[in-house]
Amino acid sequence: MEEFQKVVDFVKEQYPNKGFISLHEPIFIGNERKYVLDAIDSTFVSSVGAYVNRFEEMMAEITGSKYTIAIVNGTNALHLGLLLADVERDDEVLSQALTFIATANAISYIGAKPVFIDVDKETLGMSPIALTKFLEANAELRTDGCYNKGTGKRIAACVPMHTFGLPCRIDEIAAICRKWDIALVEDAAESLGSYYKGKHTGVFGKVGIFSFNGNKTVTCGGGGALVTDDEVLAKKAKHLTTQAKVPHKWEFVHDQIGYNYRMPNLNAALACAQLEQLPMFVENKRELAAKYKDFFKEVPINFIEEPIDCKANYWLNAILLDDVKQRNEFLQFTNDRGVMTRPVWELMNRLPMFKNCQTDDLTNSTCIADRLVNIPSGYRVK
Numbered sequence: 265m266e267e268f269q270k271v272v273d274f275v276k277e278q279y280p281n282k283g284f285i286s287l288h289e290p291i292f293i294g295n296e297r298k299y300v301l302d303a304i305d306s307t308f309v310s311s312v313g314a315y316v317n318r319f320e321e322m323m324a325e326i327t328g329s330k331y332t333i334a335i336v337n338g339t340n341a342l343h344l345g346l347l348l349a350d351v352e353r354d355d356e357v358l359s360q361a362l363t364f365i366a367t368a369n370a371i372s373y374i375g376a377k378p379v380f381i382d383v384d385k386e387t388l389g390m391s392p393i394a395l396t397k398f399l400e401a402n403a404e405l406r407t408d409g410c411y412n413k414g415t416g417k418r419i420a421a422c423v424p425m426h427t428f429g430l431p432c433r434i435d436e437i438a439a440i441c442r443k444w445d446i447a448l449v450e451d452a453a454e455s456l457g458s459y460y461k462g463k464h465t466g467v468f469g470k471v472g473i474f475s476f477n478g479n480k481t482v483t484c485g486g487g488g489a490l491v492t493d494d495e496v497l498a499k500k501a502k503h504l505t506t507q508a509k510v511p512h513k514w515e516f517v518h519d520q521i522g523y524n525y526r527m528p529n530l531n532a533a534l535a536c537a538q539l540e541q542l543p544m545f546v547e548n549k550r551e552l553a554a555k556y557k558d559f560f561k562e563v564p565i566n567f568i569e570e571p572i573d574c575k576a577n578y579w580l581n582a583i584l585l586d587d588v589k590q591r592n593e594f595l596q597f598t599n600d601r602g603v604m605t606r607p608v609w610e611l612m613n614r615l616p617m618f619k620n621c622q623t624d625d626l627t628n629s630t631c632i633a634d635r636l637v638n639i640p641s642g643y644r645v646k
């Protein structure tokens with residue numbers, strides 16, 4: 265308990281003017297008001313407008329991807345990404361048991377089935393070793409794609425996730441996907457501003473997606489983005505997200521089942537103002553992470569650092585306790601004292617909707633699920 269008190273004191277020192285200290289909350293100290301009012305004055309508040317275009321340009325520039333499509337939220341961006349990767353009903357999609365529910369939900373919207381692969385202990389993201397092991401034991405490459413020998417189903421896509429903004433070993437995963445003819449859809453919802461070997465996360469596969477929900481590093485209330493280097497896919501994405509309407513001055517012709525998935529201009533205005541501050545946001549978070557790193561050297565609790573060759577946005581800082589019992593004591597102790605802490609998400613395969621999905625041994629996922637706690641990571645404004 266002495267150590268727990270030290271953690272509480274340290275966190276409170278970082279946020280001197282705060283009563284209750286949350287895990288993360290957005291701050292609006294740039295051009296947010298100006299741009300949102302401008303969007304209102306323009307009357308373009310819905311899914312067409314100058315800020316939507318500007319947002320797409322800014323995201324392409326930040327990520328280094330050729331095309332960005334503004335989407336209504338991250339979950340729907342992921343749904344769209346899987347459609348663009350030609351995932352179909354009854355296909356299988358490889359993903360992580362340790363992820364936010366949106367990843368598994370988006371796969372299910374199509375009627376595809378998630379298969380849960382273990383994560384690395386260092387990155388908390390999909391383990392390339394576990395992925396190879398699973399494929400070698402369970403998959404076969406046919407002329408028309410990769411198939412699961414046990415279920416007879418096609419393995420259409422792989423969706424690794426950059427947990428808490430820590431980049432996973434994405435280039436190795438991309439190479440494995442190429443070898444096995446599996447489409448790579450990167451869930452970079454949490455990793456805006458995070459880089460793997462100098463390259464922004466989200467640009468290693470066919471498509472990548474980002475979220476701008478209120479709890480993420482950059483928010484626009486609700487919002488998402490899909491990035492790709494493929495012009496054909498980018499065009500398809502825009503078409504599908506606008507009800508698949510064939511452009512015409514007055515006729516309502518739609519040539520397939522589409523979606524109302526575009527980000528409204530009102531949200532894009534907020535997003536543009538927030539994106540302008542991304543370098544400052546990431547610097548702010550990295551400064552705090554550096555302080556945590558030093559602090560936890562003196563305390564017998566394991567702080568999770570960015571993997572080698574990576575620059576993490578440190579969206580949410582994370583520590584590992586010894587076991588479930590100690591984790592629960594820590595959660596109780598800190599939350600009782602106004603310091604918000606949270607366990608990691610329940611593993612997907614433990615939820616009723618996904619309990620029958622195929623998994624590998626999930627050794628690391630299980631270990632992490634029992635021990636990991638997120639600690640306050642919000643911006644410190646002077």
Ligand SMILES: *Cc1c(COP(=O)(O)O)cnc(C)c1O
Nearest residue numbers: 337338339364366453475476477
């Ligand atoms: C936040 C998040 C999403 C979904 O984003 P929304 O904008 O909330 O729909 C998807 N995947 C992961 C891993 C996330 O953390």
